[in-house]
Amino acid sequence: MLGSVPHPAASDQLDELLQALNPPQREAVTWPGGPLLVLAGAGSGKTRVLTHRIAWLIGTERARPGEILSITFTNRAAQEMRERVELLLGRDTRSMWLMTFHSACARILRAEAPRLGYTRTFTIYDQADSRRLVKRCLDELGLDTKRYTPAAIQHQISAAKNWLRSAEDYRQLVGDHFETIVADVYQLYERDLHRMNAMDFDDLLLRVVNVLELFPEVKARYATAFRHILVDEYQDTNHAQYRLLQLLSGDEDNLSVVGDDDQSIYGFRQADIRNILDFQDDFPAAKIVRLEQNYRSTQTILSAANAVVSHNRGRMGKSLWTDVGEGDPIVIRELDDEHAEARYVVGEIERIVDEGVSRAEIAVFYRMNSQSRVLEDTLVRREIAYQVIGGTKFYERSEIKDAIAYLSVLANEQDVISFQRIANAPRRGIGQTSLSRVLSHAETVGITVWEAAAGAALVPGLGTAAVRALDRFMATMSSLRDRAVQDVPVGDLLEAVLHESGYFEWLEAERTIEAQGRTENLHELIEVAREFDAAAASRDDAMRPLEAFLAQIALVADADSRRDDEGLITLMTLHNAKGLEYPIVFIIGCEEGVFPHSRSIDEGSLEEERRLCYVGITRAMRNLTMTYARRRAVFGAHAMGLASRFLSEIPPDLVEGGSNAAAAAGPQIRARPHSWAQTQTEAPPSDLRMGDDVVHAAFGEGVVTGVEPGGIVVVRFAGDGSERKLMAGYAPITKR
DNA sequence: CGTAAATGTTTTTTT
DNA sequence: AACATTTACG
Numbered sequence: 001m002l003g004s005v006p007h008p009a010a011s012d013q014l015d016e017l018l019q020a021l022n023p024p025q026r027e028a029v030t031w032p033g034g035p036l037l038v039l040a041g042a043g044s045g046k047t048r049v050l051t052h053r054i055a056w057l058i059g060t061e062r063a064r065p066g067e068i069l070s071i072t073f074t075n076r077a078a079q080e081m082r083e084r085v086e087l088l089l090g091r092d093t094r095s096m097w098l099m100t101f102h103s104a105c106a107r108i109l110r111a112e113a114p115r116l117g118y119t120r121t122f123t124i125y126d127q128a129d130s131r132r133l134v135k136r137c138l139d140e141l142g143l144d145t146k147r148y149t150p151a152a153i154q155h156q157i158s159a160a161k162n163w164l165r166s167a168e169d170y171r172q173l174v175g176d177h178f179e180t181i182v183a184d185v186y187q188l189y190e191r192d193l194h195r196m197n198a199m200d201f202d203d204l205l206l207r208v209v210n211v212l213e214l215f216p217e218v219k220a221r222y223a224t225a226f227r228h229i230l231v232d233e234y235q236d237t238n239h240a241q242y243r244l245l246q247l248l249s250g251d252e253d254n255l256s257v258v259g260d261d262d263q264s265i266y267g268f269r270q271a272d273i274r275n276i277l278d279f280q281d282d283f284p285a286a287k288i289v290r291l292e293q294n295y296r297s298t299q300t301i302l303s304a305a306n307a308v309v310s311h312n313r314g315r316m317g318k319s320l321w322t323d324v325g326e327g328d329p330i331v332i333r334e335l336d337d338e339h340a341e342a343r344y345v346v347g348e349i350e351r352i353v354d355e356g357v358s359r360a361e362i363a364v365f366y367r368m369n370s371q372s373r374v375l376e377d378t379l380v381r382r383e384i385a386y387q388v389i390g391g392t393k394f395y396e397r398s399e400i401k402d403a404i405a406y407l408s409v410l411a412n413e414q415d416v417i418s419f420q421r422i423a424n425a426p427r428r429g430i431g432q433t434s435l436s437r438v439l440s441h442a443e444t445v446g447i448t449v450w451e452a453a454a455g456a457a458l459v460p461g462l463g464t465a466a467v468r469a470l471d472r473f474m475a476t477m478s479s480l481r482d483r484a485v486q487d488v489p490v491g492d493l494l495e496a497v498l499h500e501s502g503y504f505e506w507l508e509a510e511r512t513i514e515a516q517g518r519t520e521n522l523h524e525l526i527e528v529a530r531e532f533d534a535a536a537a538s539r540d541d542a543m544r545p546l547e548a549f550l551a552q553i554a555l556v557a558d559a560d561s562r563r564d565d566e567g568l569i570t571l572m573t574l575h576n577a578k579g580l581e582y583p584i585v586f587i588i589g590c591e592e593g594v595f596p597h598s599r600s601i602d603e604g605s606l607e608e609e610r611r612l613c614y615v616g617i618t619r620a621m622r623n624l625t626m627t628y629a630r631r632r633a634v635f636g637a638h639a640m641g642l643a644s645r646f647l648s649e650i651p652p653d654l655v656e657g658g659s660n661a662a663a664a665a666g667p668q669i670r671a672r673p674h675s676w677a678q679t680q681t682e683a684p685p686s687d688l689r690m691g692d693d694v695v696h697a698a699f700g701e702g703v704v705t706g707v708e709p710g711g712i713v714v715v716r717f718a719g720d721g722s723e724r725k726l727m728a729g730y731a732p733i734t735k736r
Numbered sequence: 737c738g739t740a741a742a743t744g745t746t747t748t749t750t751t
Numbered sequence: 752a753a754c755a756t757t758t759a760c761g
């Protein structure tokens with residue numbers, strides 16, 4: 001209908017556009033300009049508001065397509081937005097900036113990065129690359145990577161960057177010993193990144209803010225170019241993103257943000273819920289529109305979601321309603337362990353599918369990716385087609401990362417992390433020792449790794465075998481680079497890389513199923529490159545094909561590969577589920593310690609877990625089932641589970657079995673608040689407490705310094721001062 | 737330098 | 752339990 005209208009500028013077509021909206025939606029869509037906050041409850045049509053607003057801005061000639069910047073968090077959301085706007089406008093939207101924060105920033109930086117001392121061909125490091133670099137820095141500083149784990153340090157650095165704190169800023173704020181270490185690593189890490197002409201994910205945001213703050217003329221240029229900025233999922237913005245929007249939105253503050261404080265679930269990534277809570281303080285003139293009518297779920301599901309999230313404090317307050325009716329009650333099931341849970345869920349799925357429901361209408365959500373495994377086993381055994389979203393992503397597979405590392409080195413010869421990765425993959429006799437000699441030679445002489453490796457004979461300490469291996473390797477690489485600079489199609493280049501480097505041969509020689517799978521993945525990557533080449537003609541950016549390809553895939557996530565219409569059951573984490581809807585939803589692993597996750601209990605981020613639960617529940621349109629297991633294998637050991645507190649926050653009259661469900665099902669449905677999942681062992685429970693004096697048959701006298709789940713006690717022995725962990729039920733210890 | 741065994745680590749959630 | 756990293760040895 002609307003999609004067939006070529007030019008909606010005519011007023012009757014605008015009327016038609018607006019008629020599809022309810023009054024508050026229409027109010028938001030037609031707000032003429034200035035700051036606008038749309039508080040959009042789950043399923044209340046927020047994407048609809050965004051897309052219609054874009055169409056309305058263009059239709060009423062308040063903005064030209066090129067003057068619109070519409071930001072989302074995921075590529076999937078961006079793509080969906082583009083498709084829907086295209087349908088509304090009936091014309092192509094290529095000149096509009098409809099993209100994620102990270103892609104928009106990468107695009108700006110490809111033009112502006114030289115101002116910060118990077119070239120346009122800078123490499124984007126993902127979290128794994130970044131972590132590897134952090135580890136290198138730790139090694140370089142002679143720090144123990146067990147005491148200071150790269151993951152923890154990297155997280156700290158990432159957090160600092162999201163708060164726009166440079167290494168120097170961070171050092172000023174150091175409070176304890178750990179932070180001093182982080183400050184040292186951060187400084188070195190930044191130096192290395194810059195030397196390698198590389199940026200991590202956080203840099204993409206941070207560096208754009210830097211450029212805009214340092215160069216007023218650049219800021220003015222972009223702020224003028226983007227006359228209207230629209231932001232989706234505003235509750236998930238962090239400080240860097242907040243600042244970025246501030247810089248870009250210019251004097252008119254034509255900033256429309258859409259979000260739901262109850263769906264803020266990215267605090268661990270420094271998302272700052274205050275950005276949405278304080279929007280009115282930041283922009284006193286802001287118009288605020290609330291969307292509370294839900295078009296997705298039954299009233300039962302909405303009531304459950306409302307009830308759960310009402311346990312949170314500090315909300316803007318909002319209550320979803322619908323006029324579609326009560327619907328079916330929510331099902332809550334207790335199972336023995338994760339296998340029984342999987343069998344139950346899959347059994348129910350089979351039953352529902354037999355009734356004629358399409359598999360594409362069913363989704364299973366869980367807290368952690370690791371929970372998908374058992375479910376997958378069961379689905380495979382019952383021969384039910386499924387897809388898993390997220391988890392080990394295509395672009396995180398080692399063979400894919402190897403292939404991309406080859407391309408990165410060809411595009412950016414300073415990229416040490418990638419060079420390190422490929423130098424001996426496949427094995428070609430360039431071991432750890434030789435490689436670090438080359439790297440340190442490059443460092444001391446002040447040349448790139450590429451140059452150092454190409455002149456292997458000049459590297460001190462290298463054996464003749466190593467020199468010959470390096471010469472051969474670099475001959476191959478040079479030949480490949482010759483083709484790269486001639487801009488041969490990326491697909492051809494990649495294929496040449498994988499053949500001439502000996503990578504394919506290497507995999508073939510393994511003769512294993514896994515190697516075969518890896519080969520297939522690589523061919524898939526070549527296919528991706530060929531598609532990229534085919535689309536190259538329609539791209540107007542001035543980038544070289546190889547650079548453009550690398551830039552594009554660096555920001556692609558697996559979640560973008562979701563397919564809806566193929567008769568597949570969908571499995572994903574609750575985080576990945578945001579923004580989606582399914583008629584039939586299962587949420588598994590609703591146990592204390594799993595969901596809410598034990599770490600969020602420790603860190604006091606329970607409210608965020610509760611919001612995650614709210615997100616999960618509100619994905620369901622017709623039927624919702626929540627399950628938990630009394631026992632679950634964690635790290636290979638068995639752990640006892642108690643029903644999640646969130647289950648007890650759902651009013652019993654919404655649950656199958658009626659208001660007396662809790663009584664009928666026994667205590668298992670009622671979570672004991674503040675109880676913990678405990679590790680179960682065969683060992684009898686011990687009555688040892690912290691501080692008890694004990695005697696051990698072999699180690700002698702000691703004192704209990706800690707009690708851990710699973711009947712494990714930590715004892716410090718007087719004899720040698722050692723601290724040992726013992727199984728209280730088994731170890732020959734007695735209390736004195 | 738490469739392989740195999742031993743040891744250690746991981747499981748929050750993601751652009 | 753599965754995977755990565757480190758160590759020991761040929």
